Amino acid sequence: MDNINALKEQYKDVHPGFGSYMECMSRTLLTGLASFTLAFAGTYIGQNLLKKNLPYKEKSFVIISSLVATAVSYRVTSVRTKACQAGWLAAEEKHTYFSESPNSKI
Template identity: 45%
Template sequence: MNNMDQLTEQYKEKFPHLKSYTECVSRTFISGLAATFITFSGTYMAVSLLKNKLPSSRPGHLNVVAAGLLGTLVGFQVVYTRTKACNNGWLAAEDRATYLRPLAESGAADSSTTHAD
């Protein structure tokens, strides 16, 4: 199942909003990749331009490592927050329990709770 259209068609009955969720997650990963690239490039260029004014005598490869780590952290943060937003949006669209609509209000709790006498 390499084709997402086949997957969404297969689970259309059970998860009607799966296609919008997969599109959201796809945009999220592209945004994370772009944030990583932009942060890495910006950090590396800034350090390269300011290397004469900075009071450090680090070799050039450490600047690449530092820019790579910062870019990775920023990209991870972007993906993390946007993935949570996609998950919450999908749960809300599927009418499942969310932070704004707890399980007790959705009616699912009524059918799943049983009281023993």
């Protein structure tokens, strides 16, 4: 934790939103991990409850649950990452929340 606090202190003058961005990204990555866990468990339990009606064998349950959980966690993490990036850009002087300032090049 000392390295993270030192990093925040080092860049707080240059990038005022850096500390909140790091906190947002930490929450984002933990949310992605939690969504993977919940999606895997939900898919696996759902397959076990419906195993008589599914067209594939029980050997495939782990792979299918892993693929579903990976897709869900990727989507959750990417959406939240974009929100963190927008928040950081809004905290910087040269950007607004909705678009870049007219002085910046596209």
